Amino acid sequence: MRQLLISFLIILISFSGCKKPVIEKSLVSKSVFGDYYIEASIGDASYLNPVLSSDSASGDINNLVFNGLVKYDKNIIIVGDLAESWNVSDDGKVIIFNLRKNVKWHDGQPFTAEDVKFTYEKLIDPKVKTPYSSDFELVTKFEIINPHKIKITYKKPFSPGLISWGMGIIPKHIFSAKNGESVDFNTHPANRKPIGTGPYKFVEWKTDEKIVLEANSDYFEGRPNIAKYIYRIIPDESVQFLELRSETIDSMGLTPDQYNAYQSFFKNYNKFRYPSFGYSYLAYNLLNPLFKEKKIRQAIAYSINKKEIIGGILLGYGVPATGPFPPTSWAYNPDVKDYEYNPEKAKDIFKSFGWKDSDNDGWLDKNGKKFEFTLITNQGNKSRSIAAELIQEHLKKVGIKVNIRILEWSTFIHQYVDKKNFDAIILGWALSRDPDQYGIWHSSQRKEGQYNFISYENKEIDKLLEEGRVIFDIKKRQKIYRRMHEILADEQPYTFLYIADALPVIHKRFIGPEVAPLGIGWNFKEWYVPKEKQKYTIQE
């Protein structure tokens, strides 16, 4: 409510001289060094150590300071980063990485296989507060063949394991004990003064104020063009927006109303728009007899007007979700058609299952019982509660009574979702770039606290998920996940609702930002500001 009120107020005050937005196409000319890039974040970072951190603020910084062995290119294909190349054995159990030889840590020390081994040891150390240990559970052996070659053996083939080596590699010489002192990895001072191999070097961190990085002139892929990267902590989104308007920050992800409202001020900013890597869904508790039949779930899908939901919540900045993958993923199946809004067809299906309004009270009933269920979602997410209300309205039109309950997040997750104590919920998944969704859909993942909380079970899906994890060939994996997309769209264990657009704006003086399936910042190292447009001067 508060956010809405503030947005409304800002709209009122600054609504003047609106023009159609003009998106200047980035010019490709000779890049130059200089200027700062200032970004804002709602929260401060926690650890500037990729092994320990899991929040997005720390992630933003760690991605610029550290490198993994591999990374995603703009099309979400795995390419080498600190690893020059790699080989996967025929049985898929062994990966051999050949490391780059010309890489130096920010303090000038050479990067070697020892650093990778050290990082791995920390990831599996039970005393280390890392949330990433699960990715490495299947590793049975880690061997250094020579300072630039490592061999990793897995218990069984595990293709999502390859990208888990995209984890930022940390320097052994910084963290290891000197002169016999004991070192606590979790509290090590380097967690606040990181030394990495990445394109940017750490300069300073003023808690809750800003984090400053500078271009690494020894970077193995060449020095980045933007001299300094400044990460300001501004905890209120509406204030962030005011800072953007006064041009004291250079980029921000906007909400649909912000993106729409201020045409005139966008003369200084380039607007971008692309689907985010996640989706919102309406999930059914499949243990509930109401939702047992696939046809009934399909009929509910026909009754929900996704276009209206997207228009109402996202002001049109989103697309209907047809399955568990966003259109930018290579696993997405473009042939899967969405369920068009068709309440009449839905009513016919309900009727064929014996659900009709026999007592003329407006609600469907069968054997004296009304078609009624409770839809729950979490507090503090306005889009979800509006989606719940719209779904309630849509289902009312076909005769289904929906009650809505909005619950505090922890109570919602731990008392209702984990314990399967619900009829239907609205939630969203933020997805990783790898399409493996074993945890969400595999029938073995139905225990309390696991993520197949709807109790979905389908033998073919189980088989596809298992196969998808052991095959490394992207073409073959694509086939598997596209089939999975098809089945889930047909089975409708969730009604996949929408994929919201990411709506970033970036100051016009920056040349180079380009939208790709991976997002917008993938080529940040190449961005530059022409000399005459540079806002902050750098003394070299």
Place this chain on the structure above:
Amino acid sequence: MINYVFRRLLLMIPVIFGITIMTFLVMHLSPGKPTDVLTDMNQKISVEAKQRLVAIYGLDKPIYVQYWLWVKRLVKLDFGKSFKDDRPVIKKIVERFPATLLLNFFSIILIFIVAIPIGVFSAVKKGSFFDKITTVSVFIGFSIPTFWLAILLMILFGLQLGWFPVSGFRSINFDELTVFGKISDLAKHLVLPVFISAFTGLAGLSRYTRSAMLEVLHQDYIRTARAKGLSETSVIFKHALRNALIPIVTIIGLTLPDLIGGSFIFETIFAWPGMGRLGYEAIMSRDYPVIMCVGTIVAVLTLLGNLIADITYAYVDPRIRYRK
């Protein structure tokens, strides 16, 4: 007197323990664990990895054991390490303390400078236009939503006029400025938050001064002073105000927790790196050690503030004396 202070200080110990037990209980009984921030709805994290994190933080132990461990550390003045970033809690507090102190110090001074004259004149001119208009304005200040006013002023003075920065504690190039430049930069950043904090906090003190002044103006000695033929200014400022200020002096003691505890709203809106935000963020992420430390500090300061208020009251008002 020393005896009295000593007794009061001793009494504070059980009260503080009571408060910490309550805080600890409420904190642990509220839904959610500190590790949830890391693990909730993250399909990459297995159930075993979640349990491992819970064990590392010691959250698998019964509540009374966790509390006992906390007390044992507290006795050594060790407030533990933050769950968020593993840094000593006390270090995090010390880091944020100057920003909060600076903001609240100036805003309290501004409140005193403005509220006392408003209160005095409203009392002297009771029922006048001035009295009515100040009453209405201080109550508007009191009831106006802070974040709304802050955004309005940011738009006007930050964005449209460009006089002051929209938010933040200091500029990006702060370190490169001269000493004078640094002072002026800090001052510029202080203006809006101090003004808003003072404006929304005026009502209490000005109303308090007004009623204290009204009470004094009805006293016999004021009538006597007037009968002696003293000028009105002399009656009000020499005789009445001095006595009316007695209870107000004690308020200074009560502002102690504010000075150090900070305010979540101002600090969030103005991206001010202070204690209020630290406490709030700790509550949101269930960072138990930080919540306990901030809670304990605020409790101690409130009790100390009360004690200081009582002592100053006795000092400035000769009618109050503590018996042995």
